[in-house]
Amino acid sequence: MKLLEQRIREDGQVLPGDVLKVDSFLNHQVDPELMAEVGKEFQRHFADQPVTKILTVESSGIAPAVFTGYAFKVLVVFARKHKSVTLKEDMFTSVVYSYTKKVSNHIAIARKFLSADDKVLIIDDFLANGQAVEGLIDIINQAGAQLLGVGIVIEKTFQKGRQLLDKRDIPVYSLARIKEFKDGQVVFTEEQENPDGAEA
Ligand code: 5GP
Numbered sequence: 001m002k003l004l005e006q007r008i009r010e011d012g013q014v015l016p017g018d019v020l021k022v023d024s025f026l027n028h029q030v031d032p033e034l035m036a037e038v039g040k041e042f043q044r045h046f047a048d049q050p051v052t053k054i055l056t057v058e059s060s061g062i063a064p065a066v067f068t069g070y071a072f073k074v075l076v077v078f079a080r081k082h083k084s085v086t087l088k089e090d091m092f093t094s095v096v097y098s099y100t101k102k103v104s105n106h107i108a109i110a111r112k113f114l115s116a117d118d119k120v121l122i123i124d125d126f127l128a129n130g131q132a133v134e135g136l137i138d139i140i141n142q143a144g145a146q147l148l149g150v151g152i153v154i155e156k157t158f159q160k161g162r163q164l165l166d167k168r169d170i171p172v173y174s175l176a177r178i179k180e181f182k183d184g185q186v187v188f189t190e191e192q193e194n195p196d197g198a199e200a
Pocket of ligand 1: 019020021027126
């Protein structure tokens with residue numbers, strides 16, 4: 001997605017530890033016009049899928065997930081993060097190791113918001129080592145729901161998340177795919193499908 005790549009080039013900051021800071025438009029300050037385009041693009045890509053629910057993790061997945069839910073006209077649920085969790089019968093829970101914060105968090109979704117009838121699209125801001133997505137998949141399995149695919153705003157292809165999902169034949173669509181960080185600059189892979197050149 002050219003518009004997104006351009007924004008990452010202009011406003012993204014490469015930090016030590018292969019972390020890209022995008023807090024001026026994605027995960028602190030949010031640009032709703034860009035997020036609306038992100039939501040439309042995920043909807044366009046997964047348009048032939050019978051999506052009934054969007055799942056993400058708080059807090060940085062919420063903005064792209066809500067705009068995607070708006071484009072599909074389906075409800076959005078975000079897993080809440082807790083340092084620890086007293087297992088409650090009314091929640092599905094899983095454990096996620098955070099790459100950027102170097103801590104494990106429990107994530108939880110109320111059972112009443114996810115059922116075996118749901119056909120789910122996962123949306124998240126980043127795909128790095130795949131832990132956040134794995135935690136959501138664990139919860140989807142606990143609910144007996146069906147996973148249709150994963151939509152990622154920014155994928156770091158050099159970390160192992162994509163490989164993990166590919167191995168399990170899970171359809172992943174990433175809007176910006178980063179091959180490497182070189183001299184403090186972002187290097188993208190080639191686009192994976194006919195992009196929205198007109199929007200750039
Ligand atoms: P994973 O679970 O795939 O290792 O990492 C996914 C989560 O870690 C994302 O939801 C995101 O919040 C955070 N994350 C991973 N890499 C980056 C990064 O380069 N920049 C930022 N801002 N967050 C990241």
